[in-house]
Amino acid sequence: MRGLILLAASGTLAACTVSAQEPPSSIQAQTKAQQLLAGKVALAPISCLPTRKANDFVVIDDNTLAYKDGTSRVYINHTTGSCAQASQGHAALVSHQIGQEGPCSGDVVQVVDTLSHQAIGSCSLGEFIPYVRQGA
Secondary structure, three states: OEEEEEEOOOOOOOOOOEEEEEEEOEEEEEEEEOHHHEEEOOOEOEEEEHHHHHEEEEEEEEEEEEEEEEEEEEEEEEEEOOOOOOOOEEEEEEEEEOOEEEOOOOOEEEEEEOOOEEEEEEEEEEOOOEEEOOOO
């Protein structure tokens, strides 16, 4: 089954990772990421998210996305290339989904300006790093 997922982009955040990554783009982003990941520890990266986990996400910055699974688990994704302007309030991310799995590493995501409905950029998803609350 082929579906289309439209993921509305929200304000900026930032992320911490277990691997060497670029630092978050702003102090505001760093603060938001710390709040999002507080009390959580990183697990081994995974390639795909189950479909049900692909709906509640936030844009951390133009290079990082966070998919929330309730309050005890967050998946951080560092994109390959920049999803330029994805962290702007008037942008949305669009991905094409095939089959039962949710977004996967290597999937291309388009950044769409929600005012003009024009594609303004794209990037490729990296692996998803799960962060879980200790004891959960």
